[in-house]
Amino acid sequence: MSLRARCLGALGALGVLSTAWTAAAQDSPAPAAPAHVIVPPKLTTFVQAEFPPSEIAAGKGATVVLSIAIDVTGKVVGVTVVESAGPAFDTAAVDAARQFVFEPASVDGKPIPVKITYRYAFTITETLIKKSTADFAGLVRDHATKEPIANVRVAVDTGQETLTDEQGKFSIPDISPGEHGVTLSGETVSTIGTTETFEPSKKLDATYEVDKKHVKSGSDEEEEEIVVTAPRLKKQVVSTEVQATQAAKVPGTQGDVLKVVENLPGVARAAAGSSALVVWGAAPNDTRVYVDGVHVPLLYHGGGFRSILPSAFVRSVELVPGGYGPGFGRGLGGLVSVAMKPLDEEGFHGSLGADVIDASTDVRDKVADNLHVALGVRKSYLDVSLQSVTTENVGSIIPIPRYYDGQARIQYDLAPHESIEVGGLVSSDRIANTLTNPDPALTEQQTTGTDFQRIWAHYDRHMPDGAVVTVVPWFGFNYTTLANAYGPTVTDVNNHSTIMGLRADWHGPLMEHVRGAVGLDAELLSSSLHRDGSIGAPPREGDIYVFGEAPPPQVNADDWKTVIGSLAPYVEGDAAFFDDALHIVPGLRLDPYIISASKVVPAEGETPHVGTTHSVAEVEPRLSVRYAFTPEISVKAAFGIYHQAPQPEDLSAVFGTPTLGLSQAQHYLVGSGFQLTPSLSIETTAFLAEQQELVARSQDQNPLLAHALDQIGIGRAYGTQFLLRQQQIGRFFGWVSYTISRSQRRDAPTIDWRLFDYDQTHVFTALGSYDLGNGFEAGLRFRFSSGYPRTPVTGAYYDTSTNTWEPLFGAHNSIRIPPFASLDARISKKFKFGRVTSLEVYLDVQNVTNHSNPEEIVYNTNYTQRGYITGLPILPVAGARLTW
Amino acid sequence: MVTRPAAVACAVVAAAGALGACRPNLDETVALITGPTVLAVQLDPPEVDPSASPPTTVTLKTLFVGPAGDIDNAPIEWAFCNAREPLAELGPVNNACLQASGSQFVPIGTGIDVTDDAGVPVIACNQFGPDVPMPMMGQPPGRPVDPDSTGGYYQPERFIAPGNGADSIGIAEERIACGLSTATPDQVIQFGAEYHFNANPVVQSLSVVSSTGSAGPALVTDAMGQTNPVSAGQHITFEVAWPTCPLVDTCGDGVCGPDETPSANQTAGALMGNSGSNCPTPLATTCAADCAPTAKGCGGAERYLNLDLTSQCLVDARESIGVAWYATGGAFDDDRTGRTDTDTTTTSDNGWLAPSQAGVVELWVVLRDARGGAGWAEYKLDVQ
Numbered sequence A: 001m002s003l004r005a006r007c008l009g010a011l012g013a014l015g016v017l018s019t020a021w022t023a024a025a026q027d028s029p030a031p032a033a034p035a036h037v038i039v040p041p042k043l044t045t046f047v048q049a050e051f052p053p054s055e056i057a058a059g060k061g062a063t064v065v066l067s068i069a070i071d072v073t074g075k076v077v078g079v080t081v082v083e084s085a086g087p088a089f090d091t092a093a094v095d096a097a098r099q100f101v102f103e104p105a106s107v108d109g110k111p112i113p114v115k116i117t118y119r120y121a122f123t124i125t126e127t128l129i130k131k132s133t134a135d136f137a138g139l140v141r142d143h144a145t146k147e148p149i150a151n152v153r154v155a156v157d158t159g160q161e162t163l164t165d166e167q168g169k170f171s172i173p174d175i176s177p178g179e180h181g182v183t184l185s186g187e188t189v190s191t192i193g194t195t196e197t198f199e200p201s202k203k204l205d206a207t208y209e210v211d212k213k214h215v216k217s218g219s220d221e222e223e224e225e226i227v228v229t230a231p232r233l234k235k236q237v238v239s240t241e242v243q244a245t246q247a248a249k250v251p252g253t254q255g256d257v258l259k260v261v262e263n264l265p266g267v268a269r270a271a272a273g274s275s276a277l278v279v280w281g282a283a284p285n286d287t288r289v290y291v292d293g294v295h296v297p298l299l300y301h302g303g304g305f306r307s308i309l310p311s312a313f314v315r316s317v318e319l320v321p322g323g324y325g326p327g328f329g330r331g332l333g334g335l336v337s338v339a340m341k342p343l344d345e346e347g348f349h350g351s352l353g354a355d356v357i358d359a360s361t362d363v364r365d366k367v368a369d370n371l372h373v374a375l376g377v378r379k380s381y382l383d384v385s386l387q388s389v390t391t392e393n394v395g396s397i398i399p400i401p402r403y404y405d406g407q408a409r410i411q412y413d414l415a416p417h418e419s420i421e422v423g424g425l426v427s428s429d430r431i432a433n434t435l436t437n438p439d440p441a442l443t444e445q446q447t448t449g450t451d452f453q454r455i456w457a458h459y460d461r462h463m464p465d466g467a468v469v470t471v472v473p474w475f476g477f478n479y480t481t482l483a484n485a486y487g488p489t490v491t492d493v494n495n496h497s498t499i500m501g502l503r504a505d506w507h508g509p510l511m512e513h514v515r516g517a518v519g520l521d522a523e524l525l526s527s528s529l530h531r532d533g534s535i536g537a538p539p540r541e542g543d544i545y546v547f548g549e550a551p552p553p554q555v556n557a558d559d560w561k562t563v564i565g566s567l568a569p570y571v572e573g574d575a576a577f578f579d580d581a582l583h584i585v586p587g588l589r590l591d592p593y594i595i596s597a598s599k600v601v602p603a604e605g606e607t608p609h610v611g612t613t614h615s616v617a618e619v620e621p622r623l624s625v626r627y628a629f630t631p632e633i634s635v636k637a638a639f640g641i642y643h644q645a646p647q648p649e650d651l652s653a654v655f656g657t658p659t660l661g662l663s664q665a666q667h668y669l670v671g672s673g674f675q676l677t678p679s680l681s682i683e684t685t686a687f688l689a690e691q692q693e694l695v696a697r698s699q700d701q702n703p704l705l706a707h708a709l710d711q712i713g714i715g716r717a718y719g720t721q722f723l724l725r726q727q728q729i730g731r732f733f734g735w736v737s738y739t740i741s742r743s744q745r746r747d748a749p750t751i752d753w754r755l756f757d758y759d760q761t762h763v764f765t766a767l768g769s770y771d772l773g774n775g776f777e778a779g780l781r782f783r784f785s786s787g788y789p790r791t792p793v794t795g796a797y798y799d800t801s802t803n804t805w806e807p808l809f810g811a812h813n814s815i816r817i818p819p820f821a822s823l824d825a826r827i828s829k830k831f832k833f834g835r836v837t838s839l840e841v842y843l844d845v846q847n848v849t850n851h852s853n854p855e856e857i858v859y860n861t862n863y864t865q866r867g868y869i870t871g872l873p874i875l876p877v878a879g880a881r882l883t884w
Numbered sequence B: 001m002v003t004r005p006a007a008v009a010c011a012v013v014a015a016a017g018a019l020g021a022c023r024p025n026l027d028e029t030v031a032l033i034t035g036p037t038v039l040a041v042q043l044d045p046p047e048v049d050p051s052a053s054p055p056t057t058v059t060l061k062t063l064f065v066g067p068a069g070d071i072d073n074a075p076i077e078w079a080f081c082n083a084r085e086p087l088a089e090l091g092p093v094n095n096a097c098l099q100a101s102g103s104q105f106v107p108i109g110t111g112i113d114v115t116d117d118a119g120v121p122v123i124a125c126n127q128f129g130p131d132v133p134m135p136m137m138g139q140p141p142g143r144p145v146d147p148d149s150t151g152g153y154y155q156p157e158r159f160i161a162p163g164n165g166a167d168s169i170g171i172a173e174e175r176i177a178c179g180l181s182t183a184t185p186d187q188v189i190q191f192g193a194e195y196h197f198n199a200n201p202v203v204q205s206l207s208v209v210s211s212t213g214s215a216g217p218a219l220v221t222d223a224m225g226q227t228n229p230v231s232a233g234q235h236i237t238f239e240v241a242w243p244t245c246p247l248v249d250t251c252g253d254g255v256c257g258p259d260e261t262p263s264a265n266q267t268a269g270a271l272m273g274n275s276g277s278n279c280p281t282p283l284a285t286t287c288a289a290d291c292a293p294t295a296k297g298c299g300g301a302e303r304y305l306n307l308d309l310t311s312q313c314l315v316d317a318r319e320s321i322g323v324a325w326y327a328t329g330g331a332f333d334d335d336r337t338g339r340t341d342t343d344t345t346t347t348s349d350n351g352w353l354a355p356s357q358a359g360v361v362e363l364w365v366v367l368r369d370a371r372g373g374a375g376w377a378e379y380k381l382d383v384q
Helices: A020-027 A087-097 A257-263 A383-387 B185-194 B264-271
Strands: A002-011 A041-045 A062-070 A074-085 A101-103 A105-107 A110-112 A115-129 A134-142 A153-156 A160-164 A168-177 A178-186 A189-198 A201-210 A235-236 A288-290 A294-296 A313-319 A335-340 A348-355 A358-368 A371-380 A402-415 A418-435 A444-462 A468-488 A488-513 A514-534 A557-576 A582-597 A614-632 A632-645 A661-679 A679-696 A710-731 A733-746 A760-771 A777-784 A793-799 A804-809 A820-833 A836-848 A853-860 A868-871 A875-882 B035-046 B058-066 B077-081 B103-112 B113-116 B153-163 B168-176 B205-209 B215-216 B228-230 B235-241 B303-308 B312-320 B321-327 B335-338 B349-353 B359-369 B375-384
Touching: A074 A087, A087 A115, A134 A153, A134 A189, A134 A257, A153 A168, A153 B321, A160 A168, A178 A710, A189 A201, A189 A710, A257 A313, A294 A444, A294 A468, A294 A488, A371 B312, A488 A557, A679 A733, A710 B205, B035 B153, B035 B359, B035 B375, B058 B359, B103 B113, B185 B264, B185 B303, B185 B312, B235 B359, B303 B375, B321 B349, B335 B349
Parallel strands: A134 A201, A288 A335, A793 B168, B228 B375
Antiparallel strands: A002 A115, A041 A101, A062 A074, A062 A115, A105 A110, A134 A168, A153 A160, A153 A178, A178 A189, A201 A235, A288 A294, A313 A335, A348 A358, A348 A875, A358 A371, A371 A402, A402 A418, A418 A444, A444 A468, A468 A488, A488 A514, A514 A557, A557 A582, A582 A614, A614 A632, A632 A661, A661 A679, A679 A710, A710 A733, A733 A760, A760 A777, A777 A820, A793 A804, A820 A836, A836 A875, A853 A868, B035 B058, B058 B113, B077 B103, B077 B153, B153 B168, B205 B215, B205 B235, B235 B349, B303 B312, B321 B335, B321 B359, B359 B375
């Protein structure tokens, strides 16, 4: 677009001046003369005046009034300025008028010299012209309140940058075409990066909705929160398509956003083939997972290959290793909160992807005004693909996971800032394998299954004052099955549960500098369980045994029902002081529980069984404090008390203890944050988690009836974690995380402290992704972690009755599996077809160096030799995803 | 319930299509006898009632062998261990039973074969069975010991045997008849009438399987003082056979089965079992010929009465048979073979590669049934 000056001439009043006429006009009144035919001069040649260059920048036109003398030939013989518009406009107008050519004026056909008044107008008009660069403009506003945010730095990786004005607007002209990283940063917003595509001769108009730092309520953005991109960045861009997140580009994730959680500080590396999530030394069951406020039993499918949600549905995943606010509870460990993308796209979109492990597809459409739908489905076929390339029945020998999941969502916008969504998801996992032996007593079989379904309604309303109301009722089922057989000793555990919950939350401003939150978090779990078989299988955390060892031959059976419910109101405040530098966030959660089991003692003959119910109300204070010395340097601290109900499996009168109560933990955190550059930051956090009333097997030689488990264990986890994070800058993003920690348990006062089974002293991850241009992206990830603790075998004895050698153990968990190290790489190429359609092909290679990583210790038959089961060798996974 | 990851995924190279090995190659065989070794212990009888009066004499016979064959004399120390195992320990016995001495032990004797006239300790069913002490006033009752899948309870016996350079500790377990822990009174009566003590399995024969798959004549046992010729370096398939036990009880077949009782009174009581429940109707016939004065057992896979803990019904069960193979030379294809409880075959095969050098090889075959019984046979192979 450029400005051109257009000059419009307009003949003004025609003033005829003639000496001949003048004299005649001064005499005495003449007698009435006959009428004369007067023809004014006619402009036959117009000359365009040059718009004064000095006046173009002002963007304003002007009008110059001239007096033009025209002789009998029509030639301009004199030009004078009657009304000036400034020297530049005057000169341009005079120069042009001198070149005018007229048909001369005439009286009765006879040419006469005249003078005329001429108005020469200079006007600015916009003309689109094709240019080779693009222009970038837009608006940055608060996601919650929709209010514009001033002084946000908008920077393009070309080096061009600007600040938003008071209206939140920005403009950056002449950006070279192609994909560029855009970074938004500022004192009141989190630094966020994204990628935009600029096309020549086009203007990219973007609106970015970001969360202001002080808007967050509940869990604070402190060291205990690690937010993965795309965190809280929501934008609507007129001419661009939906963007992929940084998380999907991390090597080793195969584009699965939620798998990035494994690379965050505070998260232990899961053993190969395990989907366990171990955060700050807490047991996997102690960390709760939520999807848009709905509790789900697991984050990853069996084997840990995939998460339960497709990346296309995920907006952000947030890991809070501990110290979270009162809005959540019922867990001694951390919190994983997945936020799904709001359905707000125009048009029909979707994706179709496949690799050697599974295939998935999703579609999203705006079916009517204010009504959006989204569907997704994924299914694995690794067992089938392996069968096609091996001659053995691999799936029956090696535990290959078989899974599928599906999602459906319908969102209706009740008002511009009010919506309701009804949705559901299903997930299913199966793993089965058999190890045959010529002696049936050594044949092993294992089958596990985990299924869950959820439906929910999610109501959101953003108030004009910035408050947000959220109400999420939900309902679902959990099914878990475990069937093991080790020779004649079988184990069969089934849990069919119905679960429902309600989360209602209001958070918003209370007064100047004070925000608050109040809500209700309710959950009810009703379970029907069956278990029969070995009393020692499946093994519990803390059991001393060797991988592959036969379970105890003692067996029993039980059927029981449990009900565990809690209704927790909570309140939280966020008071800001000293110009938002200091935030004090106190919170309180009151969590009354009811725990019921159908049998207080084992069934005996036909005697009717008697159940047990007990209730307890716990008060859980939470507090976090953050102080920013400068916008770049901040310190944080947090404290919280947490409780967790017993697992339904532990409330059996035969295999557990029906009268188990709540376990308890206290979290203590201190940390600091340094914003080294607008996009580079380092955060450190020191943590201590203490636990009491943990459940473990009874140590008594003569346990009481219905007391197979005791609740007298204690635990502690402490350490420090570091995160050095480079947000998107230019073509690169990445982070380095390191956690050094120790997690211990003491199952009874009479025994010593021991390392927790999931303790990992060192966990180090360094990863980065670089945009190579032309649609190519490459990434590397290096991981190092300590091995899990194990109990050494110091000898063996022979059981003549079963013809087996049994291990003699040393100190509990006193040795470790050797450390793990792996370098993973990823390269992808994106082909674009039009503005919204693209095909991405990728190659994700885990363990590029084919490093042999021990995963488990094994022994020979009589425990005279020891070796290691090694994990995955180099594992290339190629895949493709079509997005429209 | 917090569990450890129970499965570790082995290496899979999907793109390359090759199945990567993930387990290390460890020397798994224990079939080659290289030093003094206790291979098996046979308890006679293999099942006793600790409350019997007078106490049942128990004889412990040890198969103690070395590279030269049977070791007939050795100072093997035997003792009952009365330490109950805590639930937190997952092995077969309390770790205290693996000590050399302590108050938890009741000495039995020393030697390859020992006899205990005092029988198993009378508290066996309290320590290792379903009987728990009466609770004190105001105190909850104790937890009974859980049975194994055959409904059995066991009194552990610890032995200390000389080994290569150092003594070796091991355990044997005497099956103790303690009744049922959770059953209706009618089921208790039925069980008392129709459950018959275990009998040790017997090696009926060991043969060489010909190339056509048929078993040849039985090898001569070592007790007969003769050897069995085999060719050096030859791969031989051995077939061990044990007696066939009836699958259906017939009075006079020489075996007292789970549907037979020794007297009419007991038959009447057994027929009342499982009554008023969803359990199968009991079967019971009086057969004094097979069941009186003591129940006649079978040296093979016996049928027996068992309480199914899931259905809480008394049902007929059948033993599995495990076979352990040992030799002083050569190499077996498998250290252990066997038959499940549902497999009615009364033989089990195993391959053996004879040494390449001539000499005499001692060979032992040990049978174990699911209820703790054991029996064996020994052979001399003359490798030529």
